[in-house]
Amino acid sequence: MKSGSVILELQRATHATLQLLTTELVDLDLTASEINALGNLADGVGRTVSELGAAIGTRPATLTGILDRLERRGLITRAPRPGDRRAVLITLTTDGVRTAALIRQTLDAVEQRALAGLAADVVQAARTVLLALTEARR
Amino acid sequence: MKSGSVILELQRATHATLQLLTTELVDLDLTASEINALGNLADGVGRTVSELGAAIGTRPATLTGILDRLERRGLITRAPRPGDRRAVLITLTTDGVRTAALIRQTLDAVEQRALAGLAADVVQAARTVLLALTEARR
DNA sequence: TATTGTTATACTCTATAACTATA
DNA sequence: TATAGTTATAGAGTATAACAATA
Secondary structure (H helix, E strand, O other): OOOOOHHHHHHHHHHHHHHHHHHHOHHHOOOHHHHHHHHHHOOOOOEEHHHHHHHHOOOHHHHHHHHHHHHHOOOEEEEEEOOEEEEEEEEEOHHHHHHHHHHHHHHHHHHHHHHOOOOHHHHHHHHHHHHHHHOOOO | OOOOOHHHHHHHHHHHHHHHHHHHOHHHOOOHHHHHHHHHHOOOOOEEHHHHHHHHOOOHHHHHHHHHHHHHOOOEEEEEEOOEEEEEEEEEOHHHHHHHHHHHHHHHHHHHHHHOOOOHHHHHHHHHHHHHHHOOOO
């Protein structure tokens, strides 16, 4: 065992699932990043640009363009955050809630299908490893 | 437990490790995709464009540009594959071997550092899940 | 005819730095 | 002065379709 690199396997899995997701959600006409953003907002909790950027791994400058398109399509709104007007709070619109729910649904379906044969503790172990890699520092 | 989506956590971990990697390897002046390609070629086994594309999750049309830059920098060579001259066999040059080795070394170091506290069977479980997600079909 | 890879096009993502507005 | 986000720019990744060479 223990042949390849976990990190290379990680990137492989990410590309594969991303491609599968955009294929299944092709009718929404959204990019992978847009799907990722909406998927993270799906819980209905508003987030600032920085917070969302940290969650999906994109810088604020990149996120601006993604949010521009989502806003233009009426899926999110941007508003200054009460208490600190420098920050921008991103919230799903009614349409956005519906779209995000569909994304989460598809996400869960893909996940269940892919991991159907695996024991719960195996999946839980994977979560632990993913979290450790996410928090890796130099 | 079991709050978020494994797939969203997967993408988060990928972004984080990718960013860490390019930071640690900034002296090589390579993009994430170039690092990914070289990391996959590091075992010294030649691969066709299709094979490498499948390994790193990019389409042949995308890979062409990545390979163009790696070839221009003298890290890989392209040659028709004996037996099927339609296919292009990608091989590391001497410089490429050295660079790929450094990448694998850094990859392993990041991985060891991040997963230091975790039991071997937890990491192995994560590999199983990553493989299952990589092979997910609709 | 089918397959492998490249090219062409248009759009999206990315990094960096400069900028605005708030704090 | 510092922070949050946007804008500007240039380069890289992406999907799709059309194409040449080979099978």
